[in-house]
Amino acid sequence: MRIGVLASGKGAGLRAILADGLDVSVVAVDRPCPATGVAADHGVAWEVVPRGVRTPAGRAAFTRSLVRVLERHGVELVVMAGFMTVLAEPMFERYGGRVLNLHPSLLPDFRGLHAVEDALAAGVAVTGCTVHIAVPEVDAGPVLAQEPVPVLPGDTPQSLERRIQEVEHRLYPATIRAFMAHRAPLRR
Numbered sequence: 001m002r003i004g005v006l007a008s009g010k011g012a013g014l015r016a017i018l019a020d021g022l023d024v025s026v027v028a029v030d031r032p033c034p035a036t037g038v039a040a041d042h043g044v045a046w047e048v049v050p051r052g053v054r055t056p057a058g059r060a061a062f063t064r065s066l067v068r069v070l071e072r073h074g075v076e077l078v079v080m081a082g083f084m085t086v087l088a089e090p091m092f093e094r095y096g097g098r099v100l101n102l103h104p105s106l107l108p109d110f111r112g113l114h115a116v117e118d119a120l121a122a123g124v125a126v127t128g129c130t131v132h133i134a135v136p137e138v139d140a141g142p143v144l145a146q147e148p149v150p151v152l153p154g155d156t157p158q159s160l161e162r163r164i165q166e167v168e169h170r171l172y173p174a175t176i177r178a179f180m181a182h183r184a185p186l187r188r
């Protein structure tokens with residue numbers, strides 16, 4: 001199954017996906033970011049799709065542009081790895097049930113942009129990460145996999161994020177493989 005990865009940042013999750021040998025056809029980013037360098041280092045096509053104004057119409061136009069890039073590369077499964085823009089309906093009209101996201105908390109706890117900081121501020125002893133099927137509602141949709149991560153005394157957002165990402169970089173590729181094993185490709 002041909003994978004398209006959506007990213008916005010450092011690309012550590014993307015690097016883990018590529019290191020696992022998954023077939024990534026294209027990396028699409030919503031802003032210039034180091035993830036494109038990770039793609040280039042692995043010989044994977046990448047494109048910057050500027051997200052523009054985040055009005056409903058602007059978000060829909062941005063999402064349609066993303067879909068066109070993914071279709072141009074024959075993508076059948078969309079994998080968000082540190083993607084930081086909320087996708088509009090056109091993505092789910094085209095790839096409904098085949099858009100995955102990785103979130104750095106045990107959803108439904110700590111949804112949104114600041115999950116690591118929020119878990120730390122809440123004083124929980126355990127947080128974690130979640131792989132789920134994305135839907136139009138942010139950080140909702142069916143959970144595919146979760147793994148707990150302890151919060152340790154003296155943790156900073158950075159130290160906790162590092163511990164979570166160690167788990168993410170193993171859990172996400174494994175969950176993507178399991179998902180593909182149970183889904184027929186869109187076309188044979």
Ligand SMILES: Nc1nc2c(c(=O)[nH]1)N[C@@H](CN(C=O)c1ccc(C(=O)N[C@@H](CCC(=O)O)C(=O)O)cc1)CN2
Binds near residue numbers: 083113138139
């Ligand atoms: N329709 C969906 N789009 C996205 C989902 C999703 O589940 N459904 N997951 C997110 C990833 N994410 C959390 O895991 C997340 C990313 C970004 C935001 C957000 O509020 N973004 C702002 C812009 C923030 C910024 O750039 O500083 C926005 O889009 O207005 C919330 C959750 C990816 N997309």
Ligand SMILES: NCC(=O)N[C@@H]1O[C@H](COP(=O)([O-])[O-])[C@@H](O)[C@H]1O
Binds near residue numbers: 009168
């Ligand atoms: N709400 C989405 C979110 O916070 N995603 C998180 O952003 C990080 C991206 O790292 P990367 O750009 O190095 O892969 C990852 O830890 C991922 O869980």
